[in-house]
Amino acid sequence: MSSSDLLLGLSQKALQLLQEDADKIEKLIEVQMENLTTRQCPLYEEVLDTQMYGLSREIDFAIRAELIQESAGKQIMVKLERNLAQLYEALSQSKE
Template identity: 60%
Template sequence: MANKKKDHREEAVELLKQDAKRILQLIKVQMDNLTLPQCPAYEEVLDTQMYGLSREINFATRLGLIEPEEGKNLISALEKELSTLHELSMSKK
């Protein structure tokens, strides 16, 4: 049973990382092709995606699939990547 829980845990972590990567890619595409970071549509997409990921992390944490600190680290890493992306975008303008 412990091995099965470990498999679920690893799968949950991998899925959350994939979702974080998908959000980053979505924002990259949006910044490259569609809108500026100051645009309300950009902010709406970013806020919605980050909220969704935070809810997924909360759910996985409540199920005991990931540790709360691991979820916080995932969000923090994504926020840092998005901040770097935003800074690069602004320096191009």
């Protein structure tokens, strides 16, 4: 395997792992969105915040280790943050 193939492979694997972790958070957000009125768990926000922090540390590390581009890492976080903001808005409206 050539050096560039190896680097590409490692980079793709890193992005795939980060996307899998992001998908898990996405799933958590979806589940909570579906249960806005029926069963709100007060620990949900804390779990989501913790998972977001963990993922941001993984992404930051992957960027520093030169496995992924900064823009690719930011893209994952921005998408999640947008969905999280929607959840929090929906939560605050359902409480009104």
